[in-house]
Amino acid sequence: MQETRFGALNLIHFDMSTMTAILASFTTYLAVLNQFSAIIQATKKGSLLT
DSSP, rough: OOOOEEEEETEEEEEHHHHHHHHHHHHHHHHHHHHHHHHHHHHHHTTTOO
16 A cells, blocks of 8 residues: 655655644644633623533
8 A cells, every 4th residue: 555645845744644643633622622612602601500
């Protein structure tokens, strides 16, 4: 099987496992950001259960 590589200006190269890790990290970041946003909105409305 041929290895798939991505490069940027011949300075740095990524394989698929690196790209998968970057995508997973970014998705996790978005999920956490969404949760904090929901907490802030609930606090502003006064509906946050403590």
